[in-house]
Amino acid sequence: QIINKYIRKFDPDAQIVSEEGFGDKPISMAGHVWFVDPIDGTMNFYKQHDDFAIMIALYIDNQPILGWIMDVVNNIVYHGGPQMGIFANQLRLDPPENDALNQGIVLLSGARLLYGMFGYDEIAKSALGYRVIGAAGPSFIRVLRGQAVGYSSKMMSWDFAAGQVLAKTLGLIVSDIDGKQLDMLSSNIVLVATNRAHRDILALHRS
Incomplete structure (x- = not known):
């Protein structure tokens, strides 16, 4: 609810797709569409206290624009998009090796x-x-x-x-x-x- 509230505050015309049922039910990807997963890995969160995340993404007209995955336990936010590159907090990530x-x-x-x-x-x-x-x-x-x-x-x-x-x-x-x-x-x-x-x-x- 908190995440969705802030998105609606600064992007009021956007649609939000959220796991916990507080978003919208868009029938197309036209315009701004946000995706919110406030607790990804609920069983891990509850039983392991590890390997869970908070995830948010913005798509505009079905194009991937920005994404955030927060590794909560390690306090690292993986974030970025095609216009800026990808970062782990402030550290820019290089593409991984193309291994088979x-x-x-x-x-x-x-x-x-x-x-x-x-x-x-x-x-x-x-x-x-x-x-x-x-x-x-x-x-x-x-x-x-x-x-x-x-x-x-x-x-x-x-x-x-x-x-x-x-x-x-x-x-x-x-x-x-x-x-x-x-x-x-x-x-x-x-x-x-x-x-x-x-x-x-x-x-x-x-x-």
Whole structure:
């Protein structure tokens, strides 16, 4: 409610898509559309007291403009956009290395990995290693920092909107699991990865 109140104060004509139900229900991406996830990784927040985030993003006419992911525990805000670059607080981030799937760690949705959905089991086997973080924001951060070559999970738009802004600005590929553009107003099986890992993962998913 606090975040939405401030957005409405300085951008009163904008629409807000928010997880907790305090936003709007836009039917198009025309104009200013904000995405707000006040607690990403609720179970992690409640049980681990770690690996959760606050995420905000601005899109204008369906174009990614600005994104913020706050690593609350470590007090680091990952922020920026295509016009300014990406920063961790005041430190500018360089694009991560373009490693292939077998050269790095892949992050996957635990439930879908457990049941072998979307080829996740083969993707995990083909990677150097795999992890289940259980939250979108911390997982996006690891890919942005080059600590993982890819991340895939089923997400709502507030889960991936900020991460997509930051990832695309750093030259990472963001798509659905079939390699198609994400629908910003519905749930998607999201894949963010380096160019090489993205290609590897799509090949495994399709096989």
